[in-house]
Amino acid sequence: MRRETFVSSRGGWALIRSTWLSWMQYRSFFFILAFGWMIPPLIYLLVWSTAAGEGSISGMTRGAFVAYYLILILVNQITYAQTNWTVGDLIRYGQINKVLLRPIPPLYDALSSEIAGKVVYLVFVVPILVILAFVLKPELDLTLINGLSFLPALIFAWALRFFWGYWLALLAFWATRADALLALQDSLVFLLAGQVAPVALLPGALKTLAVILPFRYMVAFPVEVITGQLTRSEMLTGFAIQCAWMIAAVILYALLWRFGLKRYSAVGG
Amino acid sequence: MKPFRLIGSFMRASFQEEAAYRTNFLISLFTSLLNLVTAVLGILVLYGQIDSLHGWTLASTLALLGVFLVVSAVRGLFISPSFDSLSGMDGEIWSGAFDFTVLRPVNTQFFASFRKWRLFALFDLLLGIGVLTAGVIQLGVTLSIWKILFFLAMLVVGMTILYAILLIFAALIFWSPGVLFTWVFDGLFQMARYPTNIYPGWLRMVLTWIVPVGVITTFPARALTDSITPVELIVSLLLAVVLLAAASILFRVGLRKYASASS
Numbered sequence: 001m002r003r004e005t006f007v008s009s010r011g012g013w014a015l016i017r018s019t020w021l022s023w024m025q026y027r028s029f030f031f032i033l034a035f036g037w038m039i040p041p042l043i044y045l046l047v048w049s050t051a052a053g054e055g056s057i058s059g060m061t062r063g064a065f066v067a068y069y070l071i072l073i074l075v076n077q078i079t080y081a082q083t084n085w086t087v088g089d090l091i092r093y094g095q096i097n098k099v100l101l102r103p104i105p106p107l108y109d110a111l112s113s114e115i116a117g118k119v120v121y122l123v124f125v126v127p128i129l130v131i132l133a134f135v136l137k138p139e140l141d142l143t144l145i146n147g148l149s150f151l152p153a154l155i156f157a158w159a160l161r162f163f164w165g166y167w168l169a170l171l172a173f174w175a176t177r178a179d180a181l182l183a184l185q186d187s188l189v190f191l192l193a194g195q196v197a198p199v200a201l202l203p204g205a206l207k208t209l210a211v212i213l214p215f216r217y218m219v220a221f222p223v224e225v226i227t228g229q230l231t232r233s234e235m236l237t238g239f240a241i242q243c244a245w246m247i248a249a250v251i252l253y254a255l256l257w258r259f260g261l262k263r264y265s266a267v268g269g
Numbered sequence: 270m271k272p273f274r275l276i277g278s279f280m281r282a283s284f285q286e287e288a289a290y291r292t293n294f295l296i297s298l299f300t301s302l303l304n305l306v307t308a309v310l311g312i313l314v315l316y317g318q319i320d321s322l323h324g325w326t327l328a329s330t331l332a333l334l335g336v337f338l339v340v341s342a343v344r345g346l347f348i349s350p351s352f353d354s355l356s357g358m359d360g361e362i363w364s365g366a367f368d369f370t371v372l373r374p375v376n377t378q379f380f381a382s383f384r385k386w387r388l389f390a391l392f393d394l395l396l397g398i399g400v401l402t403a404g405v406i407q408l409g410v411t412l413s414i415w416k417i418l419f420f421l422a423m424l425v426v427g428m429t430i431l432y433a434i435l436l437i438f439a440a441l442i443f444w445s446p447g448v449l450f451t452w453v454f455d456g457l458f459q460m461a462r463y464p465t466n467i468y469p470g471w472l473r474m475v476l477t478w479i480v481p482v483g484v485i486t487t488f489p490a491r492a493l494t495d496s497i498t499p500v501e502l503i504v505s506l507l508l509a510v511v512l513l514a515a516a517s518i519l520f521r522v523g524l525r526k527y528a529s530a531s532s
Contacts, residue, residue, distance in 0.1 A: 032452045034322045039456040043463060051319050058318065126290075134471075179295045187307045196311045203317050 016112040034121040037080060038128070041195050045069035048197065049107055049136070058070035058201050059206075063139025064227065068198055070129055070138055072223045076195070077125045079158045079218055082112040082117055084165030084182055088172040091264070114162065146228050149235065153222035156242050161218040163249035171251065173260030188213070194220025202231060206223045275375065276383050282348070283386040284515035297389050305396050308334055308462065324495075325464050328407035336424070337403025337462050340485055340489035342393035343428055348383035348435055352451065356521040366395070367527065374522040378520050408494055420493040423502070426509045433512035434480070436520055443523030454480070483510060 045066060052062040060068070087110060090096040099109045168181050190196060192210040199210045199220050209218045221238050224230050230238065283458035287293075311335060316327040325333070326403050354360055405412065438450040449520055457480050460468070463478050465483035476483040484505050 036456045038453055039459050043460055046468050046472070047322070050469075051315065051322055090517060162402055180299055183300055184303060187303050190307055191310060196307075197314045197318070201318055202314060207316070 011102070012108040015104070016106055016115050017085075019112040019116040022116075030117070030120045031124045033082075034077065034124045035247065036104065037077065038125065040190065041069055041073045042078060042132075044196060045073075045136075052071070060198065060201075061139065063137060065198075066133075066136045067138035067140040068194075068223060068229075070133055070136075071226060072194060072219065074125065074129060075154060075222050076219050077121050078118060079161045080153065081114065081158075081162040081165045083114055084169045085160070086113070087166060088182075091172040091260075096264075099202070110162075110166065140226075141228055143228060146226050149239075150222055150226040153225045153239070153242070155165050156239075156246055157218050157222050160214060160242065160246040160249055163253045164214060164218070167249060167252040167256050170256040170260050173256070174261055180185040185215075188215045188217060192216055192219055192220075194223060198229065199224065211241070214249070217242040217245055272379065275379075279384050280386045280388070280410050284388050287388065294389065298392070301389075301393050301396060305338070305400070308338075309400065323464070323466050325467070326408075328404050328409075329490065329494040330464070331407060332401055332404030332406075332494050333464060333486060334462060335397055335399075335404050336427075336493075337486045338400055338492045339394060339396030339424070340397075340428060340431060340461075341458075342390045342397050344431060344435070345387055345393060346390035347383055347386045348432055349451075350387045351382050352435055352439040354385050355381050356439045360442075362442050362527070364506070365510075371524070371527070377524060378436075378517060380532055381439070381520075382432070405493065410494070412493070416493065419497070419502075420489055423489040423492040423497065423505070426505050429509040430481055431485050433509070433516040436516040437512075440516065440520040440523040443526050458482050458485075463491070481505075481512075486506065 025121075036133065048057070048060075048065040048069070051057060052060060052065055054062075056062075056064075078079065087096075096106070099106045124171045165185065168185060171181065192199070192202075192206065192213060192215040194210075194216065199207060199216055204209055210220075217238070221242060225235060225238070274307060278365075309331070312327065312330050316330070320326070322330075355370075356362055357368070361370060370380065373380060434454065435451065438454050441450045457476070460472075460476060461482040465473050465487045468476060473483070488501065488505055
């Protein structure tokens with residue numbers, strides 16, 4: 001058992017390394033993708049910071065909007081799970097056979113492209129954010145407790161978004177067109193996860209939806225934590241809801257994977 | 270009349286191709302409505318917090334979104350599908366199938382610009398016109414026939430500029446296959462959802478004169494909801510002519526450079 005886990009983690013590492021190397025070959029392609037993902041939050045950064053002008057909107061000044069959105073761009077890039085789109089295709093075209101035959105859990109395959117992707121994207125995104133920060137002058141009051149809480153919030157956000165997208169993608173075992181759901185998810189993330197506006201600025205009903213549904217906890221929540229928008233109790237409730245959704249997503253992933261695999265018999269097989 | 274007959278048969282062929290995938294129709298319907306709802310909600314959220322933004326109100330920003338959706342629909346109707354089959358991923362330049370395109374007895378630029386149609390975009394066009402109308406009604410101004418004609422003229426100018434830019438990006442593939450230039454433009458084009466004068470000065474300059482996405486949407490919207498100066502009209506008209514000429518020349522030079530995929 002122990003030997004097996006060792007082999008599997010070593011194999012997993014080799015997979016991660018090789019995936020990363022092959023991704024770096026297509027740098028420009030991924031830079032362009034990352035550029036595309038950056039634009040919508042960047043538009044709202046400019047819209048809101050212009051709207052705030054010299055004054056403030058719901059207590060947020062121009063500099064606060066800039067800080068909020070620059071961190072949001074970073075968090076969005078770190079948590080964006082592009083694997084969700086590819087896993088569905090693997091299942092539909094039967095290429096997942098190759099992954100299933102490997103003596104390591106198929107999750108490693110998704111994780112390796114996750115990590116490879118993150119590194120390539122961040123190589124592009126971080127320098128741009130630094131330049132933007134110099135040009136746009138964000139204002140951020142960073143407290144120790146907010147800074148320390150940011151890291152777990154970010155990791156949970158990534159895990160939630162990853163497993164949430166993964167279980168949606170696994171629906172491809174049953175329906176050949178699950179991509180529409182992923183598009184719906186992207187729209188909900190756009191509306192409810194702090195992109196179109198910080199959650200605190202959303203009108204009543206949308207705000208309630210944002211707090212209850214999982215999407216805010218995939219992107220906005222860590223940003224709200226580090227920018228100090230939340231009171232202590234809001235932060236604790238936030239962590240509780242985030243963890244609950246994350247556990248739900250992992251369970252859904254495990255169940256769908258098990259039942260889906262039983263149902264699966266490759267394309268043409 | 271030959272060009273029109275050809276376009277008619279391109280449309281028919283594309284429609285037959287598309288009609289084979291019927292579930293795609295439902296998914297396209299869903300995606301279109303979803304995009305519309307998110308875009309409108311985005312504007313509503315913004316104007317829920319403020320009344321006006323550098324002279325733009327909820328009504329005029331909605332009208333601008335309508336223009337953006339109309340222009341995007343026309344782009345999705347034939348410009349993008351046609352150019353994608355040329356220079357997109359798995360496009361003809363990558364695969365080398367472009368050899369056969371060059372051989373056809375029609376003008377290559379004409380053929381490459383009009384050959385693929387995605388008729389579903391007509392639905393997007395209707396949605397765009399709907400949003401535009403809603404914005405104008407909200408605005409509560411009476412439109413003279415001159416204003417409408419002026420608006421339509423600006424819209425045609427804007428679309429010509431859009432076509433020229435996309436042709437330039439498509440032509441760049443002759444020099445550097447593998448870089449998806451259109452994707453970069455897609456990102457910048459998203460900025461045209463909002464009026465250019467809300468962006469900081471340097472970006473406004475870029476969006477008006479270097480990658481003139483502002484001229485494509487903000488100018489027509491202003492012609493309708495506000496007013497546009499004769500100077501702006503003449504300058505944008507000139508810009509359209511110059512860009513179109515430059516794009517055509519670039520495409521022709523690129524065409525001469527094309528040496529199939531395997532060499």
